[in-house]
Amino acid sequence: xxxxxxxxxxxxxxxxxxxxxxxxxxxxxxxxxxxxxxxxxxxxxxxxxxxxxxxxxxxxxxxxxxxxxxxxxxxxxxxxxxxxxxxxxxxxxxxxxxxxxxxxxxxxxxxxxxxxxxxxxxxxxxxxxxxxxxxxxxxxxxxxxxxxxxxxxxxxxxxxxxxxxxxxxxxxxxxxxxxxxxxxxxxxxxxxxxxxxxxxxxxxxxxxxxxxxxxxxxxxxxxxxxxxxxxxxxxxxxxxxxxxxxxxxxxxxxxxxxxxxxxxxxxxxxxxxxxxxxxxxxxxxxxxxxxxxxxxxxxxxxxxxxxxxxxxxxxxxxxxxxxxxxxxxxxxxxxxxxxxxxxxxxxxxxxxxxxxxxxxxxxxxxxxxxxxxxx
Amino acid sequence: xxxxxxxxxxxxxxxxxxxxxxxxxxxxxxxxxxxxxxxxxxxxxxxxxxxxxxxxxxxxxxxxxxxxxxxxxxxxxxxxxxxxxxxxxxxxxxxxxxxxxxxxxxxxxxxxxxxxxxxxxxxxxxxxxxxxxxxxxxxxxxxxxxxxxxxxxxxxxxxxxxxxxxxxxxxxxxxxxxxxxxxxxxxxxxxxxxxxxxxxxxxxxxxxxxxxxxxxxxxxxxxxxxxxxxxxxxxxxxxxxxxxxxxxxxxxxxxxxxxxxxxxxxxxxxxxxxxxxxxxxxxxxxxxxxxxxxxxxxxxxxxxxxxxxxxxxxxxxxxxxxxxxxxxxxxxxxxxxxxxxxxxxxxxxxxxxxxxxxxxxxxxxxxxxxxxxxx
Numbered sequence: 198x199x200x201x202x203x204x205x206x207x208x209x210x211x212x213x214x215x216x217x218x219x220x221x222x223x224x225x226x227x228x229x230x231x232x233x234x235x236x237x238x239x240x241x242x243x244x245x246x247x248x249x250x251x252x253x254x255x256x257x258x259x260x261x262x263x264x265x266x267x268x269x270x271x272x273x274x275x276x277x278x279x280x281x282x283x284x285x286x287x288x289x290x291x292x293x294x295x296x297x298x299x300x301x302x303x304x305x306x307x308x309x310x311x312x313x314x315x316x317x318x319x320x321x322x323x324x325x326x327x328x329x330x331x332x333x334x335x336x337x338x339x340x341x342x343x344x345x346x347x348x349x350x351x352x353x354x355x356x357x358x359x360x361x362x363x364x365x366x367x368x369x370x371x372x373x374x375x376x377x378x379x380x381x382x383x384x385x386x387x388x389x390x391x392x393x394x395x396x397x398x399x400x401x402x403x404x405x406x407x408x409x410x411x412x413x414x415x416x417x418x419x420x421x422x423x424x425x426x427x428x429x430x431x432x433x434x435x436x437x438x439x440x441x442x443x444x445x446x447x448x449x450x451x452x453x454x455x456x457x458x459x460x461x462x463x464x465x466x467x468x469x470x471x472x473x474x475x476x477x478x479x480x481x482x483x484x485x486x487x488x489x490x491x492x493x494x495x496x497x498x499x500x501x502x503x504x505x506x507x508x509x510x511x512x513x514x515x516x517x518x519x520x521x522x523x524x525x526x527x528x529x530x531x532x533x534x535x536x537x538x539x540x541x542x543x544x545x546x547x548x549x550x551x552x553x554x555x556x557x558x559x560x561x562x563x564x565x566x567x568x569x570x571x572x
Numbered sequence: 573x574x575x576x577x578x579x580x581x582x583x584x585x586x587x588x589x590x591x592x593x594x595x596x597x598x599x600x601x602x603x604x605x606x607x608x609x610x611x612x613x614x615x616x617x618x619x620x621x622x623x624x625x626x627x628x629x630x631x632x633x634x635x636x637x638x639x640x641x642x643x644x645x646x647x648x649x650x651x652x653x654x655x656x657x658x659x660x661x662x663x664x665x666x667x668x669x670x671x672x673x674x675x676x677x678x679x680x681x682x683x684x685x686x687x688x689x690x691x692x693x694x695x696x697x698x699x700x701x702x703x704x705x706x707x708x709x710x711x712x713x714x715x716x717x718x719x720x721x722x723x724x725x726x727x728x729x730x731x732x733x734x735x736x737x738x739x740x741x742x743x744x745x746x747x748x749x750x751x752x753x754x755x756x757x758x759x760x761x762x763x764x765x766x767x768x769x770x771x772x773x774x775x776x777x778x779x780x781x782x783x784x785x786x787x788x789x790x791x792x793x794x795x796x797x798x799x800x801x802x803x804x805x806x807x808x809x810x811x812x813x814x815x816x817x818x819x820x821x822x823x824x825x826x827x828x829x830x831x832x833x834x835x836x837x838x839x840x841x842x843x844x845x846x847x848x849x850x851x852x853x854x855x856x857x858x859x860x861x862x863x864x865x866x867x868x869x870x871x872x873x874x875x876x877x878x879x880x881x882x883x884x885x886x887x888x889x890x891x892x893x894x895x896x897x898x899x900x901x902x903x904x905x906x907x908x909x910x911x912x913x914x915x916x917x918x919x920x921x922x923x924x925x926x927x928x929x930x931x932x933x934x935x936x937x938x939x940x941x942x943x944x945x946x947x
Contacts, residue, residue, distance in 0.1 A: 255630030255658055256794075259642060261787050262901050263932055267634060278786045281794040283630055411653045412636050419631075419656040526637050557638055557932075 201330060207231035207538060208324055208333035210480075212239045212305050214524050215339035215511035215531075217294050218270030220303045222535035222558075225272075226549045228542065232331060233305040234324065240294040242343035246287025248365040249389045253381060253418045254523055255283050265557045267525040271297065272556035284420075314481055320506060335538050338481060339510040342474030350377075350472045353445035356452055359470040360386050371466040372396070375454055377442050378471030379405035381421055386471055388424045391433045398462050399434060400454065402441040414522050437462060481507070492520075497561070498537035499530055508534045517563050529560035576705060582606035582913060583699055583708035585855075587614045587680050589899050590714035590886035590906075592669050593645030595678045597910035600647075601924045603917065607706060608680040609699065615669040617718035621662025623740040624764045628756060628793045629898055630658050640932045642900040646672065647931035659795075689856055695881060710913050713856060714885040717849030725752075725847045728820035731827055734845040735761050746841040747771070750829055752817050753846030754780035756796055761846055763799045766808045773837050774809060775829065777816040789897050812837060856882070867895075872936070873912035874905055883909045892938050904935035 207223060209216045212235035220233050235241060254267040256277035266275035268290070276285055276293045285293070298305050310327045314336070317323055324331040346359040360382050363369065366389035374390050376383045379401030387397045399405060406425045408416035417425065428434040441457040445468055454462040484504040485493040492515040494502045499514055501507040514521040514530055521527035532553035536546040553559040582598060584591045587610035595608050610616060629642040631652035641650035643665065651660055651668045660668070673680050685702045689711070692698055699706040721734040735757050738744065741764035749765050751758045754776030762772045774780060781800045783791035792800065803809040816832040820843055829837040859879040860868040867890040869877045874889055876882040889896040889905055896902035907928035911921040928934040 254634070255632055257630055257642060258786050258788055258793075259629070259898075259900055262898075262904065263935065264639060264642065264900055267632060267639065275786070277794050281797055283793075283795045411633050411650070413633055418633075418658075419652050420658045422656055523634075523637075525634055525639055529637065560638065 202323065202332040203232070203329055204332050205230055205232050206333070206542060207335045207337060208322060208331050209233040209337040209339055210311060210324075211235055211339035211341060211511070212237075212294075212298070212303075212307060213242050213339065213341045213511070214240075214270050214290075214294065215341060215527060216337075217298055217303065217305075218528050219337055219339060219510045219531040219534055220305075221271045221297070221301055222531040222553070223538070224301060224303075225532075225552070226535050226539045226544060226546060228535070228539060228544065231304060232333075233303060234309050234311060234326060234331070235305065235307050236310045238291075238295075238307050239298045239305055240291030242341050243287035243291040243294070245343065245361065245364075247360070247363045247385075247389070248286065248288070249367075250382075250385055251284040251286050252290065253284070253420060254413075254525060256280070256285060257283065263557070265525075267523075268293075270294070270524065270528050270531075272553065272558055311480060314484070316504075322506065335506050335508065335541075337508045337510055337534060341511050342513070345475040346470070347472045347475050348470065350470070351442050351444055353447070354470065356445050356447045357468045357470045359472070361474070363469075366390055366392075369466070373464055374398070374466055374469060375400060375452075375462055375464040376469045376471050377401075377454065378473065379403070379436070379438070380471070380473075381417065382473070383469075383471030384417060384421045384425050386469055387428055387434060391428055391431070394433070397428070397434050398437055398464065400437040400440045400442060400462060403438065405436050405438045414520050414526075485509070499534050500537065508537070510534055519563055529558055532559045533561060577698065577707040578607070578704055579707050580605055580607050581708070581917060582710045582712060583697060583706050584608040584712040584714055585686060585699075586610055586714035586716060586886070587612075587669075587673070587678075587682060588617050588714065588716045588886075589615075589645050589665075589669065590716060590902060591712075592673055592678065592680075593903050594712055594714060594885045594906040594909055595680075596646045596672070596676055597906040597928070598913070599676060599678075600907075600927070601910050601914045601919060601921060603910070603914060603919065606679060607708075608678060609684050609686060609701060609706070610680065610682050611685045613666075613670075613682050614673045614680055615666030617716050618662035618666040618669070620718065620736065620739075622735070622738045622760075622764070623661065623663070624742075625757075625760055626659040626661050627665065628659070628795060629788075629900060631655070631660060632658065638932070640900075642898075643668075645669070645899065645903050645906075646676075647928065647933055686855060689859070691879075697881065710881050710883065710916075712883045712885055712909060716886050717888070720850040721845070722847045722850050723845065725845070726817050726819055728822070729845065731820050731822045732843045732845045734847070736849070738844075741765055741767075744841075748839055749773070749841055749844060750775060750827075750837055750839040751844045751846050752776075752829065753848065754778070754811070754813070755846070755848075756792065757848070758844075758846030759792060759796045759800050761844055762803055762809060766803055766806070769808070772803070772809050773812055773839065775812040775815045775817060775837060778813065780811050780813045789895050789901075860884070874909050875912065883912070885909055894938055904933055907934045908936060 212233045216233050256266050256268045258275045258278045268276045279293045280289045312325045315323045322333045322336040346361045373396045375398040377400045379399045410416045443457050444455045446453045451463050485501050486503040512522040539546045587608045591608050631641050631643045633650045633653045643651045654668045655664045687700045690698045697708045697711040721736045723734050748771045750773040752775045754774045785791045818832050819830045821828045826838050860876045861878040887897040914921045
């Protein structure tokens with residue numbers, strides 16, 4: 198069995214924005230003995246977005262003046278330029294990632310399902326897949342969240358439809374809907390449903406649409422806040438903030454959504470779950486230790502505190518309370534991970550780090566992050 | 573006469589994006605003995621945009637992760653945050669500038685018309701206005717372009733309407749229009765006119781909408797290119813590229829637009845001029861020397877090569893063929909100008925320069941600018 202394994206220095210799991218980006222960073226550092234494994238295609242999660250969904254972070258080709266396109270995953274590319282779009286759809290963004298993977302000849306093994314990940318006595322990672330198996334010195338986990346929807350947040354979740362499973366909002370018919378989860382994806386769902394529905398109830402355990410947090414991870418982005426206001430102005434929307442759903446029950450002709458205070462919302466069509474995503478780390482659950490809030494505990498190099506040689510890239514990275522949940526945030530850690538691996542492999546990383554830092558893609562000092570606006 | 577003059581270290585002419593931004597830079601350097609003079613209000617040019625016109629550079633509050641909002645004019649603010657908009661209108665952007673001026677207590681003397689600018693024997697600048705007069709050691713010119721439309725590019729221009737003079741596209745009636753100038757403002761005009769007009773002819777001396785230049789100064793931004801394509805798909809638009817207008821003639825019932833090759837376009841309503849803007853430096857024409865392409869010749873500190881102590885800020889700044897014609901470009905020169913003045917006044921500028929450089933608002937090395945995209 199052992200002989201049939203392919204040896205690589207680094208295995209990356211996930212060929213999305215994080216996997217492609219960190220793969221390019223490895224290449225830029227001169228490391229080429231790696232593989233990117235994904236059970237789907239390059240950018241699979243983006244391909245599965247509802248057709249109408251678009252990036253909330255705008256792309257613009259400002260690279261030439263030191264402002265890297267917010268949705269770029271490498272220092273010299275721009276989705277705005279490649280796609281000719283300001284707010285790309287998921288399908289368009291997948292095309293950008295695919296173009297990048299092709300152009301850079303990334304060693305992406307797509308449609309390859311990882312069955313198990315174990316470690317041998319030397320600390321090497323053994324990846325069993327339904328195609329080739331791999332033995333890797335270092336493992337970078339970059340599977341993202343979208344393919345791991347939070348489907349079962351309460352009793353009766355099986356009566357609901359998670360927003361990530363909707364191919365197009367146009368396919369849902371009905372005059373009334375209830376959406377559980379009032380943040381970005383809930384507001385996006387409400388906007389598209391409003392073109393046919395008369396009445397949409399938006400439910401959240403927290404306040405909806407009200408936040409003074411200037412950081413887009415903590416409040417609706419301006420375009421979403423405007424869409425929310427527009428729906429309210431058009432009398433399409435009922436907000437149910439501070440409504441903590443504990444169960445959904447199906448009756449003969451309706452669905453009843455119940456809160457912890459036994460408030461009820463009744464709706465004729467299956468409630469929609471805009472409840473976000475789980476980490477996607479189930480395969481390697483034992484290799485990460487989570488903090489009390491459920492985020493993997495990481496070293497300053499984004500290495501698992503529990504498993505040496507295992508790194509995390511993507512939207513679940515968190516440091517000092519800062520969540521790297523947008524592409525323009527988590528891409529600033531690709532080079533940190535690549536450099537950590539490069540140094541252990543004896544590669545000189547100084548020029549590489551300068552290059553990425555210059556491009557705005559190397560963040561190792563969080564002191565200036567998350568500051569609020571003057572006015 | 574001399575006694576009644578108010579003495580300042582620096583006079584800034586123009587309270588738009590450039591004037592407000594460089595004023596804040598002076599403050600951040602500890603220089604407070606200055607005045608900003610404008611014949612209109614703060615952000616006057618933006619207030620005069622057609623009501624429907626929006627920024628083509630998207631705003632996003634990514635400041636907290638080292639990516640300053642593309643339309644910010646100071647290191648710690650974001651129009652996306654202040655206005656709650658991704659692509660603000662001119663009126664909204666003026667509100668952002670006004671909020672900034674108020675918050676920072678900028679010494680803005682608005683509704684003050686500068687009649688003449690002369691120099692005394694000590695090289696001081698004497699500004700005569702219809703209100704207070706000023707004597708300044710240094711003069712920063714930041715009047716922008718929008719209030720100086722290129723109204724007379726050819727014979728018969730008087731029969732035309734410049735796009736910057738349109739308050740709202742909804743006020744123009746007619747079923748057919750011709751627009752002379754096929755770049756950003758021409759496409760914007762066509763888009764809004766198309767909601768009522770049946771047929772719009774877009775005329776340009778160059779190719780229209782086709783460019784491989786990734787820099788937004790040299791090609792339509794993605795949103796505009798998409799709007800152009802949409803108009804063509806809807807059969808609303810006729811393109812007349814490579815049509816060099818030499819004259820517009822008025823007949824009894826129409827307007828005839830003639831090209832250098834004696835091609836003709838006939839239209840029933842006054843042709844619209846989307847022919848851009850002049851420099852606005854007429855008041856100080858003698859103090860700048862222009863290069864053969866009409867751009868003021870500047871030192872590496874953006875000082876007039878002809879007049880010591882006179883600096884230029886805003887979209888007419890050009891170095892090594894790079895045009896700083898977007899806010900995210902020309903704002904990177906505010907601190908260069910402020911530091912040049914500060915050094916001559918004996919102020920230590922090193923912390924200030926570090927602060928602005930860190931914020932992405934200090935560009936003195938153009939070698940990495942304007943590079944093209946990998947893919």
